[in-house]
Amino acid sequence: DNQLIYDMGKEIARQLLRIGIQVNFAPVADVNNNPGNPVIGFRSFGEDRRKVAAKGLQYMKGMQDNGLMACAKHFPGHGDTDIDSHFDLPVIRHDLARLDSIELYPFREMIHQGIGSVMVGHLHIPVLDDRPNRPTTLSRNTITTLLKEKMGFDGLVFTDALEMEGVAKHHNPGAVEAEALLAGNDVLVLPKDIEASFREIKTYLEDGRLQQNQLDASVKKVLRAKYRLGLTRFSPIPTAGIKEDLHTPSAEALRRKLIENALTLVRNKGNRLPAGKAGNIAVLAIGAKEKPVFSTLLNQGNSKLQAVLAAADPQEAERAQLLKDLKSKSLVIISLHGMSNNIKKDFGLTANARTLIADLNKQNKVALVVFGNPYSLKFFDEIGCVLEAYDEDALTQEVAAQVVLGQLQTKGKLPVTVSAVSKYGAGE
Numbered sequence: 001d002n003q004l005i006y007d008m009g010k011e012i013a014r015q016l017l018r019i020g021i022q023v024n025f026a027p028v029a030d031v032n033n034n035p036g037n038p039v040i041g042f043r044s045f046g047e048d049r050r051k052v053a054a055k056g057l058q059y060m061k062g063m064q065d066n067g068l069m070a071c072a073k074h075f076p077g078h079g080d081t082d083i084d085s086h087f088d089l090p091v092i093r094h095d096l097a098r099l100d101s102i103e104l105y106p107f108r109e110m111i112h113q114g115i116g117s118v119m120v121g122h123l124h125i126p127v128l129d130d131r132p133n134r135p136t137t138l139s140r141n142t143i144t145t146l147l148k149e150k151m152g153f154d155g156l157v158f159t160d161a162l163e164m165e166g167v168a169k170h171h172n173p174g175a176v177e178a179e180a181l182l183a184g185n186d187v188l189v190l191p192k193d194i195e196a197s198f199r200e201i202k203t204y205l206e207d208g209r210l211q212q213n214q215l216d217a218s219v220k221k222v223l224r225a226k227y228r229l230g231l232t233r234f235s236p237i238p239t240a241g242i243k244e245d246l247h248t249p250s251a252e253a254l255r256r257k258l259i260e261n262a263l264t265l266v267r268n269k270g271n272r273l274p275a276g277k278a279g280n281i282a283v284l285a286i287g288a289k290e291k292p293v294f295s296t297l298l299n300q301g302n303s304k305l306q307a308v309l310a311a312a313d314p315q316e317a318e319r320a321q322l323l324k325d326l327k328s329k330s331l332v333i334i335s336l337h338g339m340s341n342n343i344k345k346d347f348g349l350t351a352n353a354r355t356l357i358a359d360l361n362k363q364n365k366v367a368l369v370v371f372g373n374p375y376s377l378k379f380f381d382e383i384g385c386v387l388e389a390y391d392e393d394a395l396t397q398e399v400a401a402q403v404v405l406g407q408l409q410t411k412g413k414l415p416v417t418v419s420a421v422s423k424y425g426a427g428e
Contacts, residue, residue, distance in 0.1 A: 001261055001411075002058045004254075009062020009070075011254055015246050016068055020237040022229045024063055025119055025158070027056040029072040029106040030079035032416065035375050038343055039084040040074075042373055042390070046415030047079075047424055053106040060115050069229060072110045074121025074160060075147060076128070076136060077103025085122040085166030089135055092125045099127070108151060116225070117156035118147065120185065122166030133170035137162075143184035156225055161190040168192055174200030182210050186218040252395075259399045262390055264412035265428045266377065267421070269384025272331060272367045274406030279304040280330045284322070284360075286353050287312035287338035293394045294335050294369070297401035312338055313350040323359055332364045333404060337392060339372030347376040354379050369400055374414060377422040386422070388414065 016024055031052050032044035045055040060070040074085075076099060081090035094103070107118065120143060122135040128146065129139035136142040137159045147153050159180050162168065167176055174196030177188050181201060191197045204210035226232065265273065275281055281302065283295050288309055295307040306329075310322060326332050334357055340348035357380070360366055367385040370376060371392035380386060387410070389400045402408040413427035 002054055004258055004261055005055050005058040006062040007254055008258060009059040010066050011062075011251055013063045013066035013068035015251070017066075018237075018242065018245050021068075022231065023069040023071060023117065025071045025073060026063075027059040027070065027072060027110075028074070029053075029056050029110060030074055030077055031102055031106065032079040033102070034080045034082060035378075035416070035418065036082040036343060037079065038082065039086065040078050040081070041341055041343075041375065044079060044415075047417060048415075049102050049105040051415065053109040056106050056110060057113055060110055060113065064114070064116060067229070069116035069156075069225065070110075071117040071119050071156075071158060072107055072115050073119035073158075074123070075107055075118050076121075076123070076125065076142060077107070078121045078123060079103065081123070085160070085164055087165045089122060089124050089133055089166045089170060092123055094125075094127065096127055099125070104151070111151055111153045115155060117158055118153060119158040119160055119189075120147075121160050122164055135167045135170075137167055137185065138171065138176065138179040138183050140183045148184060156187060156221055157185045158187045159185045159189050162188060163190045163192045173197065177201060178204040178210060181215065181218070186221050256395060256399065259391075259396050260408060260411070262412045263396075263399060263403060263410050264374075264388040264390075264414055264426070265403070265410040266386040266388050266414060266426050267384060268428050270365065272365060272385040273387065273404055275302070275331055275333065275367070275404055276406045277302045277304070278330070280328070281333065282306040282308055282326050282329045282331075283333040283335060284308045284310055284326065285335045285337055286310045286314070286356070287336060287348070289338075292335065292337055292397060294371070294397040294401050297398055298333070298404060301401065301405040301407075310353070310356065312348070313352050314356050315352065319352065319356045319359065322356065323363060326360065327363060329364055331367060332360055333367045333369060334360065335369040335371060335400075336376075337371055339370075339376065339392070341373050343375065346379070347373050349376060349379060358382065367404070369404070371396065371400070374416060374422075375418055377418040381419050381421045388412075 028043045030040045030044045031049050032040050033047045045052045063070045083090040120137045128142045173193035177191050177197035178200040283298050285292050285295050368383045369387045371389045374388050413425050417424040
């Protein structure tokens with residue numbers, strides 16, 4: 001329901017303006033079509049360019065219709081990378097036709113609909129600029145020729161943070177900022193060395209590499225943006241009642257609606273969910289240090305249900321005892337807690353935890369509830385019933401418990417393809 005995305009943007013605008021922020025570096029317009037992406041992942045709306053564009057547009061409109069400038073990032077598209085640009089420079093070797101059809105698509109749609117700003121990512125794309133280790137943030141062909149001239153964007157252009165190793169590892173402070181301006185950026189975000197930046201920019205102006213009229217044009221764009229955002233006169237932000245103003249009942253209600261619409265019943269073999277008030281059921285929370293909200297609420301909804309905890313890395317003796325204790329259960333609901341988004345560390349899921357889940361699946365009927373990254377579903381193709389909850393906060397656990405108890409129906413669809421049995425669009 002993209003109307004909910006618009007409403008989310010509207011509420012975010014209300015909250016940010018209340019605390020004196022006029023620009024939000026969102027939406028992420030990257031199409032996350034690389035499961036190994038270590039930095040975008042769940043920050044993207046998914047792997048489908050049209051879905052990313054449609055949801056990004058509603059997020060943008062919700063903010064900009066209510067006085068907050070949106071910023072599409074990370075141009076020209078950070079979705080198909082396997083390196084985090086905070087730590088090094090990712091390389092994307094697609095040709096222009098591929099970039100135009102996939103990566104650039106959401107940006108083009110948002111530009112046509114009047115997005116106020118774009119953030120350029122630190123990416124090396126040889127088809128746009130083949131100079132060695134040249135990031136797109138320092139590429140005039142990428143920013144001036146492609147973004148401004150060919151795609152017709154005339155709003156503010158922000159760099160991604162210039163302290164990130166994607167640019168700083170290969171270029172010196174000062175030269176980075178001067179080259180960024182020369183490339184066509186209007187606003188330099190988090191320069192590593194301010195004094196060196198001023199010195200080098202002045203040198204570029206003096207020797208003619210950077211023209212004063214280009215710099216003046218960027219300054220005027222920034223001033224026009226401030227004028228449109230009502231920043232011509234200083235107005236202090238009143239702090240009285242700020243907490244109450246931010247944490248309103250309507251904001252919480254919207255957040256609940258978003259979660260209710262996101263939860264995804266990826267598959268439901270044998271209609272194991274909802275479990276309702278049936279007896280002889282156990283809920284096994286793996287990785288929770290104490291009884292989680294999810295288990296507590298299931299107990300409240302079904303007093304016959306047995307709640308059990310397991311360590312994040314259950315050793316052989318613990319696994320054997322759990323298998324013995326749960327053998328007679330007609331259904332074991334397994335919930336995964338304390339997960340991470342680190343793909344290199346298997347999203348925080350230990351080999352022993354995965355072994356326990358596999359062994360239980362052989363012994364019992366199992367329903368798996370994943371309070372974490374959907375790409376982790378690649379480990380669970382053999383599980384016939386999977387509920388993807390995406391996050392672990394208390395409200396998400398509450399909504400997931402309602403789904404398991406049959407008090408709420410799921411509406412969400414998987415935004416990415418994880419495996420042959422967990423495909424994009426799956427959801428019952």
